[in-house]
Each structure stands twice: as structure tokens, then as C-alpha cells.
Amino acid sequence: METIALEIDGKRVTVASGSTILAAAEKAGTDIPVLCYFEHTSSKGLCRLCVVEVEGATTMQPACVALAQNDSIIQTRSENIDRIRRTILEMLASTVDLSESPDLLEMLLDYDAVPERFQGGKQLLPDLIDDNPVFIRDYAKCVMCWRCVQVCAEDAQYAFAINFGGRGFETSIATFFGKAMPETTCVFCGQCVGVCPSGALKAKTEHLLELGALPEEIFSETRMRRKSKRRRT
Amino acid sequence: MSEAEVLDLGDLEIILSRHSSLDRQALIPVLLEAQKPYGYLSEALLLAIGQALRVPLAEIHGVIEFYTLLYNEPVGKHFIRVCTGPVCAQVGSHQILEKVSQQYIADSTTTVEEVPCLCLCDNAPAALVDEVPIGNIDRGAMGTPGELGREVGLGFIGGEERWLTKRCGSVNPEDIDDFIALEGFAALRRALEKMQPPDVIREMKASGLVGLGGAAFPTGLKWEFAANAESDTRYIVCNGDESEPGTFKDRVLMEGDPYSVLEGMTIAGYAVGAKKGYIYVRGEYPRAQKILQNAIETARRMGYLGENILGSEFTFDVELRSGAGAYICGEETALFESIEGKRGFPRLKPPYPTTHGLFDKPTAINNVETLCASAWIIANGAAAYRARGTDESPGLKLFCLSGDIVQAGVYEVPFGITIAELIELGGGFKGEPQAILLGGAAGTFVRPEDLDLVLSFEDLKKAGHSLGSGVIFVINQEHDLRSSLLSLAEFFSHESCGKCFPCRMGTQRQFEIIEKAVQGEANKADFLALDDIRYTMTNSSICGLGITAGTAIGSALELWPDVFAVDHG
Numbered sequence: 043m044e045t046i047a048l049e050i051d052g053k054r055v056t057v058a059s060g061s062t063i064l065a066a067a068e069k070a071g072t073d074i075p076v077l078c079y080f081e082h083t084s085s086k087g088l089c090r091l092c093v094v095e096v097e098g099a100t101t102m103q104p105a106c107v108a109l110a111q112n113d114s115i116i117q118t119r120s121e122n123i124d125r126i127r128r129t130i131l132e133m134l135a136s137t138v139d140l141s142e143s144p145d146l147l148e149m150l151l152d153y154d155a156v157p158e159r160f161q162g163g164k165q166l167l168p169d170l171i172d173d174n175p176v177f178i179r180d181y182a183k184c185v186m187c188w189r190c191v192q193v194c195a196e197d198a199q200y201a202f203a204i205n206f207g208g209r210g211f212e213t214s215i216a217t218f219f220g221k222a223m224p225e226t227t228c229v230f231c232g233q234c235v236g237v238c239p240s241g242a243l244k245a246k247t248e249h250l251l252e253l254g255a256l257p258e259e260i261f262s263e264t265r266m267r268r269k270s271k272r273r274r275t
Numbered sequence: 276m277s278e279a280e281v282l283d284l285g286d287l288e289i290i291l292s293r294h295s296s297l298d299r300q301a302l303i304p305v306l307l308e309a310q311k312p313y314g315y316l317s318e319a320l321l322l323a324i325g326q327a328l329r330v331p332l333a334e335i336h337g338v339i340e341f342y343t344l345l346y347n348e349p350v351g352k353h354f355i356r357v358c359t360g361p362v363c364a365q366v367g368s369h370q371i372l373e374k375v376s377q378q379y380i381a382d383s384t385t386t387v388e389e390v391p392c393l394c395l396c397d398n399a400p401a402a403l404v405d406e407v408p409i410g411n412i413d414r415g416a417m418g419t420p421g422e423l424g425r426e427v428g429l430g431f432i433g434g435e436e437r438w439l440t441k442r443c444g445s446v447n448p449e450d451i452d453d454f455i456a457l458e459g460f461a462a463l464r465r466a467l468e469k470m471q472p473p474d475v476i477r478e479m480k481a482s483g484l485v486g487l488g489g490a491a492f493p494t495g496l497k498w499e500f501a502a503n504a505e506s507d508t509r510y511i512v513c514n515g516d517e518s519e520p521g522t523f524k525d526r527v528l529m530e531g532d533p534y535s536v537l538e539g540m541t542i543a544g545y546a547v548g549a550k551k552g553y554i555y556v557r558g559e560y561p562r563a564q565k566i567l568q569n570a571i572e573t574a575r576r577m578g579y580l581g582e583n584i585l586g587s588e589f590t591f592d593v594e595l596r597s598g599a600g601a602y603i604c605g606e607e608t609a610l611f612e613s614i615e616g617k618r619g620f621p622r623l624k625p626p627y628p629t630t631h632g633l634f635d636k637p638t639a640i641n642n643v644e645t646l647c648a649s650a651w652i653i654a655n656g657a658a659a660y661r662a663r664g665t666d667e668s669p670g671l672k673l674f675c676l677s678g679d680i681v682q683a684g685v686y687e688v689p690f691g692i693t694i695a696e697l698i699e700l701g702g703g704f705k706g707e708p709q710a711i712l713l714g715g716a717a718g719t720f721v722r723p724e725d726l727d728l729v730l731s732f733e734d735l736k737k738a739g740h741s742l743g744s745g746v747i748f749v750i751n752q753e754h755d756l757r758s759s760l761l762s763l764a765e766f767f768s769h770e771s772c773g774k775c776f777p778c779r780m781g782t783q784r785q786f787e788i789i790e791k792a793v794q795g796e797a798n799k800a801d802f803l804a805l806d807d808i809r810y811t812m813t814n815s816s817i818c819g820l821g822i823t824a825g826t827a828i829g830s831a832l833e834l835w836p837d838v839f840a841v842d843h844g
Contacts, residue, residue, distance in 0.1 A: 133780035202331030213773030
């Protein structure tokens with residue numbers, strides 16, 4: 043195996059050629075914050091929280107997708123990097139509900155983020171969608187990491203039940219014409235729920251338990267709904 | 276799906292039969308064509324399209340939601356699209372929009388829409404009435420769409436020496452013989468008969484031509500990279516998605532000299548070793564599309580496209596693709612995604628288009644003006660090209676003058692002239708100048724005191740500016756600069772694709788802060804937040820849109836710190 047050596051925050055590390063900066067940093071014991079990055083989905087470099095400074099590069103590099111280069115010298119924290127991370131976190135926290143994103147809440151503290159500076163700005167807080175017996179969709183908590191769309195498509199299930207709605211700031215996760223989940227090609231595999239990092243997708247049972255429902259109520263509700271479930275043929 | 280049973284799919288079958296390969300890449304053309312006879316893209320219609328092209332319904336929905344010219348709910352048979360871009364906005368386009376909207380409020384056959392920039396800035400205020408570009412709209416007299424204003428022509432073209440625009444306006448763009456009579460296809464003939472592909476690349480490199488769409492990458496080098504990339508298939512793509520506010524030069528070239536664009540593409544194809552080229556033209560340029568489609572068909576019939584071009588071994592053909600209302604698709608990788616039938620999300624780079632471009636194949640993508648300049652260079656030689664301009668910025672460049680200038684239009688001038696000289700060519704300022712936007716919405720402002728700035732890549736870079744797409748947009752003292760900044764902020768928030776976080780949220784928050792500032796309600800903290808947003812977008816966005824979304828506003832705040840009344844409390 044071909045290896046390369048580089049320096050991350052002053053620490054020398056040797057990794058396999060073709061490793062990302064993120065992987066190299068992990069090996070060096072350096073923690074780079076990530077949001078959209080997930081080991082089991084293809085990296086899209088969306089959130090940019092993982093940007094780092096590579097000596098000699100003209101722009102900051104997203105560590106999750108940028109490959110580590112031999113002999114490069116990388117800084118994972120600096121005033122400039124922190125400024126970017128803080129601003130992204132502030133914009134995100136002022137847009138959606140991060141109450142069920144403990145990692146992000148911790149990051150907000152770590153970077154001294156003050157989301158209140160964007161108070162009064164547009165927020166994305168749609169109503170919770172409860173349209174099937176398996177899971178609920180609470181997009182007010184969606185951080186747009188794309189993982190659900192990815193696992194629903196080529197990254198895992200090939201069900202293609204969800205994609206995007208809108209554009210720009212208003213980009214959302216959507217089904218065909220906003221249809222209820224049972225009327226889509228969803229196979230209720232639950233993978234999207236499993237990869238959601240922010241509590242936007244949640245098992246129906248968990249949701250009902252949080253609401254204080256009794257086990258027999260939960261059972262009856264999910265069973266009733268299952269009987270009436272319509273599936274595309 | 277009871278709706279499907281009643282929907283007559285006859286028109287769709289005809290549309291599908293016109294497409295040789297029924298797969299994902301046909302999606303956007305089929306959607307655009309299908310909504311004409313059917314009025315809009317209904318569920319039943321999309322079900323049929325999804326089945327025919329094998330595209331999941333959720334993904335089709337995602338595509339429709341991305342592009343403003345695709346409609347999944349009923350719309351009028353007729354459209355009036357009023358431009359509210361920065362140039363039109365300062366001559367009353369919002370009042371026009373309001374008036375037209377009121378006029379048609381009860382008329383379900385006509386849909387009135389706002390477009391962020393129609394790139395008819397030389398004829399502002401402008402609108403697109405169905406497929407007819409209308410300009411110089413008189414705010415007072417408005418009745419029927421026909422009375423809105425007259426169809427605009429090619430527009431004014433200036434410049435003492437005209438290389439790329441010499442045929443524009445003087446030939447019939449529909450007539451291939453007119454083109455041939457004025458040295459048309461001389462470059463292609465020279466390339467095919469006297470040069471090997473590496474010779475063409477050598478000549479291009481020697482010319483010093485760089486991309487004239489804004490990115491300024493050396494064209495010869497780009498072709499060489501694509502030619503050397505390992506692959507059995509390569510593509511040429513012509514970027515005719517001109518949507519940068521203040522820019523209209525590519526429209527003039529495409530409408531005025533379509534064969535020259537095709538000639539440039541064909542030469543590029545020969546140099547790179549591509550058999551197929553795509554020309555992607557924004558959806559709001561229906562007239563340019565019509566002219567180009569005619570040119571493609573005529574050139575094919577006359578043996579300038581297709582197999583064994585001019586009796587050589589070389590085979591090359593061009594397909595026209597329409598955009599569907601998304602500024603971001605002018606970004607090269609977003610454009611590829613669009614041709615492939617997807618939402619126009621820019622890709623991560625690397626890999627670069629010259630190795631992994633359209634359909635993941637090596638691709639040379641060039642702007643319209645760049646390809647026309649390439650044809651000129653192969654016809655006249657690199658030395659002739661270098662005889663004008665500066666050492667580092669050789670040749671002539673098309674500049675787009677608009678706003679408060681006596682004669683708005685496209686001006687073809689040598690690199691190295693000053694802004695003052697260019698303004699003089701345009702007949703001077705209208706009124707007392709206040710600010711000049713240089714390079715486009717993604718550019719920077721300059722002050723009237725800075726008119727001796729030299730228009731070349733190297734001089735502008737030194738001064739902290741960029742040439743962008745060649746925009747010179749003048750704002751005089753009668754206008755409120757704050758409105759212009761608001762217009763720019765609104766533009767970017769509307770056009771951000773929503774992929775990367777810095778741009779998706781940054782363009783929105785930038786717009787909100789400028790909106791607050793225009794109302795006199797922004798405080799010092801808001802401007803500090805704006806600085807952070809700009810820094811974040813510039814240094815961490817995926818593509819050029821986010822990287823430059825704050826530069827014009829940032830430069831204005833730097834030049835005129837008092838433009839907004841700041842509440843220091």
C-alpha cells in the first residue's frame with residue numbers, strides 16, 4: 043500500500059494514499075467537526091463545517107472530500123476557520139430547530155456561536171408530517187445533510203421515494219407532489235430514519251412514546267394504520 | 276391513477292418519438308416540450324414521462340421544483356415575464372411588473388412573472404412576452420401585451436475594429452451563404468485541411484486566449500487537457516447560459532452570428548477529439564435558440580456538421596439544449612448536471628471537466644464568446660490575435676454597457692483601454708455618475724474617480740477587481756444605490772441552488788440584512804454579521820456563485836461606508 047505523510051496541527055501522520063484529510067486527521071487524533079459527512083453515505087461536501095487550511099492552497103479545503111497530499115501542512119483550527127464554522131452554525135441555528143442535534147449544540151458552544159444575531163430572519167419550521175405507521179417527518183429539525191435522500195436512492199435502498207423540493211434557501215426534502223409516504227415508492231426500510239442526525243426523521247413508536255402514549259395505544263395506532271396502508275402496485 | 280385514464284398521451288408520444296434515446300438525459304427537454312401542449316406538468320403526465328424515461332417520480336419532482344420555467348400546476352397559455360434585474364430595476368421595472376400584474380389579475384390565460392434578469396439590459400426595462408423579447412417599455416402606455424413595447428432587435432454594437440461582431444447585424448443570421456460570403460468557415464477549412472489537432476491546440480495556446488465568460492482559464496490549455504484525457508468519448512460544450520445581470524454579449528453573438536458559434540465548437544471538437552457538442556442556451560433566450568437550431572440544421576444539411584465534414588475524416592455534430600430558468604446552470608458543472616437531466620447542483624472539484632465532465636467524460640466547456648474568438652484565431656492566426664490588446668490580455672473583448680450611458684450596447688474593443696475610453700465610445704454618461712458595477716452581479720463597484728482603470732485581466736486583478744463577463748453598468752446620482760444593492764442581494768438569494776450551507780443560508784441572510792438596511796433599521800452588529808457572511812460565502816462555498824455572491828455588495832460598503840444610515844445604538 044502506497045502511503046503519504048503529512049502534518050496536521052503540527053503532528054506528523056502517515057496515511058494510505060487516497061485518504062481524505064478528514065481520515066488523516068482522525069489518524070492524527072485531531073477532531074474536525076462534521077455535519078453532512080457520514081461514513082456510510084457518499085460525501086457531498088455540503089455543510090463546509092469541516093473546512094481546513096492547507097498551506098499553499100488558495101482556498102480552504104473541505105476535509106471530508108479533499109484528499110490528503112504528501113508533505114502538506116494542514117491547520118484544522120484558526121481564527122479564519124473558526125469564523126466560518128461559527129457563521130455557518132449561527133445561520134443554521136437561526137433557520138431550523140436544533141434541539142435534537144446534540145453534536146451541533148455542543149459545537150455552537152465550542153465556537154461561541156450567537157444565533158440570535160440573525161433573529162428576525164426567515165426560518166424553516168414546517169409542520170410535522172405524520173402520514174404513515176412507521177416514521178414521522180419533522181422537517182423543522184432538518185439540517186439538509188441529504189443523507190435520507192442518499193440512502194433512499196443509490197447509496198442504499200434504490201427506493202427513490204424522496205428527493206428535493208424548492209431551491210436555494212427553501213430547498214426541502216420532498217416526495218412526488220408532496221404525497222403521503224404510503225403513496226410513494228417508500229418501502230419502509232427505515233434507513234432514512236437511521237441516518238438522520240437531527241431528529242427530523244423518527245420512528246413512529248419513539249415519537250408516540252415521547253408524546254406520552256401508552257404501549258397499547260401505540261400498538262393499536264400503528265396496527266390500524268398498517269391495515270389501511272395503500273401500496274403502489 | 277384515474278387521471279391517467281383520461282389524459283390523452285398522444286402529444287407526449289409524438290414528443291417522445293422525436294428523442295433518439297429515451298433516458299434520463301432527455302428529461303428536461305421532454306418536460307419543456309410536454310408542458311406546451313398540456314399546459315403544465317400534471318401528475319398523470321409525469322407518471323407517463325417517468326415510465327418512458329425510467330426516471331423515479333420523486334426525482335422528476337425535484338427537477339421541476341428546481342427550474343423556474345417548469346410548471347407542475349396550471350399556468351396561463353400566455354406569459355409575460357418582466358425583468359426585475361438590477362439594470363431594469365433602476366428604470367422602473369417593479370412598477371411595470373405591478374401594473375402588468377394588476378392588468379392580468381383576472382385573466383387566467385396569461386401568467387405574469389418576474390425574472391431576475393433577462394439579459395436585455397441594453398433595452399431596459401425589458402420583458403419577454405411569450406417568446407418575443409420586448410424592450411424600452413414605456414411605463415405610461417400599457418394595454419395589451421403587444422402594446423408593452425416593440426420587439427427588440429440585435430441591439431447596438433459598437434467598437435472601431437470588429438472581429439467577433441463584424442457579421443452581427445450585417446448578415447442574415449438565418450442564411451448560411453451570408454456567413455460563408457464573409458469568410459465564414461474559413462477557420463474550419465484551415466483547421467481540417469491544413470492542421471492536425473495538436474496544431475490547432477498549439478495555435479490556441481500561442482494566441483493567449485483565455486475564457487471570456489468570466490473564469491479566464493487559458494483556452495488552449497483546457498483543450499489540451501481534454502484532448503489528453505484518457506477516454507473513448509469526449510465532449511465539447513458551449514456555455515450559452517448567459518444570465519449574469521448586465522451581460523448580453525453572448526445573445527448578440529448567438530443571434531447575430533450563429534454559424535460562427537458552431538464553427539468554434541466544431542474546431543474545438545476537432546482539436547479535442549470530440550464527436551459531439553452541446554450548446555446550452557438559457558431558456559429565456561427563445562429567439563437565440565430558434566436561430567441556432569436553424570443554423571445547426573442548415574450546417575448539417577450543407578456538410579459543415581455531421582459525418583466527414585468538408586470531405587475530411589472528421590465527424591462532429593451539435594445538439595441544442597435549453598436551460599429552464601436557473602442562473603446556476605451557467606456554472607460549468609451545474610450545466611452538465613442539467614444536460615444530464617438533474618437539478619443544477621454544482622459538482623465538487625476536483626475532478627475537473629477536462630477529465631470528468633459531461634456524462635463523466637472528458638469535456639471542454641467554453642463560453643460563446645470564447646468559441647467565436649477561437650474560430651477567429653484559427654482563421655487569422657495567433658500572431659494577428661496578439662497584435663491587439665496587452666501582453667497578458669491579447670485580442671479584443673466584448674463589453675456590455677448598460678444603465679446610465681448614452682448608448683447602451685455591446686462594444687468590441689481591444690483589451691487595455693480604460694473605462695473612461697469605453698464610456699466615451701458609448702457617448703458618455705447620462706447624468707452625473709454615482710457608481711459603476713464592473714464585471715456583473717458577481718463583480719465589484721468602482722467610483723467615478725476611478726475611470727482610468729485599465730480593462731485587462733492583469734490591471735484589474737492588481738486593482739482588486741475582475742473583468743467578469745465584461746459588464747459595465749452605470750448608476751447615476753438620480754438613482755438610489757441602496758436599491759441597486761438590494762436588487763443584487765435579492766438576485767443571489769433567488770438564484771442560490773441550495774447545495775452548500777454557506778451560500779444557501781448566506782445569500783438569504785445577506786438579503787435580509789440589506790433589506791433591513793434599506794429601511795434604515797440595520798445596526799452596526801448587522802453589518803458585522805454581514806461581513807462574517809461574506810467571508811464565509813467567499814471562502815467556503817462550493818462554486819463561483821457563492822464565492823462571489825457578496826463581493827459587489829462588499830465592495831460598495833467599502834467604497835461608500837455611509838451608503839446606509841447605520842443605527843449605532
